[in-house]
Amino acid sequence: MSFATKSLFSEQLVFKGLKQGLTLFIPEDKPFTHWLGVLDEQLERAKSFFRGGSILVELGERKLSPRELSELKAVLTKYQMTIKAFNPLAKKLFSARMKMDEPAPSGVLLVKGTVRNGQRLEHNGDIVVKGDVNPGGELIATGDIIVLGVLRGIAHAGVRGNVQAEIIALTLAPVQLRIAHIYSRAPEGMEVGQGPEIAHIKGETIVVERL
Amino acid sequence: MAARVIVVTSGKGGVGKTTTVANLGTGLALRQKKVVMIDTDIGLRNLDLLMGMENRICFDLINVAENECRSFRQALIKDKRVENLFLLPASQIKNKDALTAEQMVRIVDELKEEFDYILIDSPAGIESGFENAVAPATEAIVVTNPEVPAVRDADRIIGLLQAKKIYEPLLVLNRLRSDMVKKRDMLDVDDINDILAIKLLGVVPEDEQIIIATNKGEPVVFNQQSKAGEAFRNIVRRLEGEAVPFMSFNTEPGVFGRFWKMLHGR
Ligand SMILES: Nc1ncnc2c1ncn2[C@@H]1O[C@H](COP(=O)(O)OP(=O)(O)OP(=O)(O)O)[C@@H](O)[C@H]1O
Numbered sequence: 001m002s003f004a005t006k007s008l009f010s011e012q013l014v015f016k017g018l019k020q021g022l023t024l025f026i027p028e029d030k031p032f033t034h035w036l037g038v039l040d041e042q043l044e045r046a047k048s049f050f051r052g053g054s055i056l057v058e059l060g061e062r063k064l065s066p067r068e069l070s071e072l073k074a075v076l077t078k079y080q081m082t083i084k085a086f087n088p089l090a091k092k093l094f095s096a097r098m099k100m101d102e103p104a105p106s107g108v109l110l111v112k113g114t115v116r117n118g119q120r121l122e123h124n125g126d127i128v129v130k131g132d133v134n135p136g137g138e139l140i141a142t143g144d145i146i147v148l149g150v151l152r153g154i155a156h157a158g159v160r161g162n163v164q165a166e167i168i169a170l171t172l173a174p175v176q177l178r179i180a181h182i183y184s185r186a187p188e189g190m191e192v193g194q195g196p197e198i199a200h201i202k203g204e205t206i207v208v209e210r211l
Numbered sequence: 212m213a214a215r216v217i218v219v220t221s222g223k224g225g226v227g228k229t230t231t232v233a234n235l236g237t238g239l240a241l242r243q244k245k246v247v248m249i250d251t252d253i254g255l256r257n258l259d260l261l262m263g264m265e266n267r268i269c270f271d272l273i274n275v276a277e278n279e280c281r282s283f284r285q286a287l288i289k290d291k292r293v294e295n296l297f298l299l300p301a302s303q304i305k306n307k308d309a310l311t312a313e314q315m316v317r318i319v320d321e322l323k324e325e326f327d328y329i330l331i332d333s334p335a336g337i338e339s340g341f342e343n344a345v346a347p348a349t350e351a352i353v354v355t356n357p358e359v360p361a362v363r364d365a366d367r368i369i370g371l372l373q374a375k376k377i378y379e380p381l382l383v384l385n386r387l388r389s390d391m392v393k394k395r396d397m398l399d400v401d402d403i404n405d406i407l408a409i410k411l412l413g414v415v416p417e418d419e420q421i422i423i424a425t426n427k428g429e430p431v432v433f434n435q436q437s438k439a440g441e442a443f444r445n446i447v448r449r450l451e452g453e454a455v456p457f458m459s460f461n462t463e464p465g466v467f468g469r470f471w472k473m474l475h476g477r
C-alpha cells in the first residue's frame with residue numbers, strides 16, 4: 001500500500017504502510033528544510049487523515065542535526081503526530097529514542113531549596129536537590145535524581161529510557177517513583193525508611209534499598 | 212515612614228484569612244500602629260462584618276480603583292474602638308474582574324506614606340484575585356489549618372509567592388485542636404513545619420470565642436479570656452519583632468513516629 005495526498009503539481013513526500021507501521025520517506029536529493037516545507041503543506045491539506053498518528057521516518061543515509069530533528073518534530077506536532085522510530089528499512093529497527101541524536105546531557109541541575117506543590121523541574125542530565133521535594137512537586141531527569149532531603153513528591157529518573165538511572169534521597173517517601181519505563185507506587189501504609197535510600201531497577205521492578 | 216505591606220493568603224478557602232487580618236489589624240492598632248486593612252475578596256466581602264463596620268460602608272475598593280470618589284480617604288472606614296485603624300472594604304456587587312493588579316499597586320502606593328501597616332486580605336484560590344492581592348505586597352502571611360489539603364495548598368501558595376519574590380512568607384497555623392493532635396488524629400506543628408519549612412509566626416487554637424466574636428463584629432484579640440485572642444496578641448508581638456515563646460497546647464510533638472499515611476492523607 002502506498003499513497004500520497006492528491007495534488008497534481010506540488011511535490012509530495014511518500015507515506016508507505018510498512019509492516020513496522022506507517023512510514024514517511026524523506027529523500028536525500030534535496031536539503032532537509034526543503035522537504036520540511038513540503039511536509040508541512042502536505043499535512044495541512046490532509047489534516048484529518050494524519051491527525052494523532054504515530055509514524056516511522058525513513059531517512060536513508062541522511063543524519064539529522066538536533067536542530068533539524070526538533071524542526072521535524074515541531075511540524076509533526078502541529079498535526080498532533082509523533083515519531084515512533086527512525087529508519088525502519090535499516091537492518092535493525094532503531095528506537096526513536098536512540099537515533100534521535102538527543103542533545104548531550106547538560107550536566108547536573110542543582111536546585112537550592114524546597115521543590116513545592118505545583119513546581120515541576122525537567123532536566124536533560126542529573127538533578128540534585130538541596131532540600132525537600134514536597135507532595136505535588138515533580139522532578140524529571142534523563143539521568144539520576146538525588147534529593148538531599150525528603151522526597152515526598154514524584155521523581156522520574158532516566159526518563160528517555162535509561163534503565164541504569166537511580167533515585168537517591170536522604171528520606172525516601174514518594175507518592176510514586178518512575179525509572180525509565182517502570183512505575184512504582186508506594187505500598188499502602190508503608191513506613192518511611194530511616195536514613196538514605198536508593199531506588200533502581202532490578203529485573204522489571206523498582207527496588208528500594210538502604211544506601 | 213513607609214508601611215509594611217503584608218498580604219494574608221492561603222490557597223484553600225475558609226482557613227481563617229479574614230479572621231487573621233481582622234485580629235492582626237486590631238492588635239497592631241492597639242499597639243498604637245497606624246493600620247489599614249484592604250479587603251480584596253470582591254463579591255464575597257466579609258472583613259467589614261468581622262470588624263462590625265458593615266453599616267458604615269459608602270465607597271469601596273472598586274470605587275477607589277476607578278476614581279469614583281474624591282480621594283481614597285473618603286472610602287476608608289475608621290474603627291470606633293481603636294485609634295488609627297481603618298478598613299478599605301471590598302465591593303459586594305462588582306464581579307472580581309473589575310480590579311487589576313496595577314490598580315492595587317497604585318492604591319497601596321498612595322496609602323503607603325500614611326500608615327505603618329497595610330494588611331491585604333486575599334480571596335481563596337490562585338487566580339486573578341490572588342494575583343491582585345499579592346501584587347503590591349512585599350511580605351506575606353500564609354494561613355493554613357492542620358489538614359492535609361490545607362497544607363498542600365499552603366505549599367503551592369508559598370511556591371507562587373516565592374516566584375513573586377516574596378521569599379520568606381510567615382506561617383499562621385489556625386484551628387489547632389490539641390485533643391486531636393494528642394490522639395494523632397490531626398497533624399501537629401512539627402508535621403507541618405517539616406513540609407512547609409517556613410518561619411512560624413503563630414499557632415491559633417480552635418476556639419468558639421472566634422465564632423462569637425465573628426458574629427458580634429468584635430475581633431477576638433479584644434477578649435482577654437480567649438486562648439485564640441492570646442494567640443493573636445502573640446502573633447502581633449512577633450510581627451513587631453519581639454521574641455515571644457510559643458503557647459503550649461499540651462501537645463507532645465514528635466513522640467510518635469511519622470507515618471506515610473499521615474503525610475499523604477491515605
Ligand atoms: N481558630 C478558630 N476557631 C474557630 N473558628 C474559626 C477559627 N478560625 C476561623 N474560624 C471560623 O472559620 C470560618 C472561616 O474563617 P475566615 O472567614 O476567616 O476564613 P477565610 O480564609 O477568610 O475564608 P475565605 O476563603 O472564604 O475568605 C469563620 O466562620 C470563622 O469564624
Ligand SMILES: [Mg+2]
Pocket residue numbers: 228229230252332333334
Ligand atoms: Mg476571607
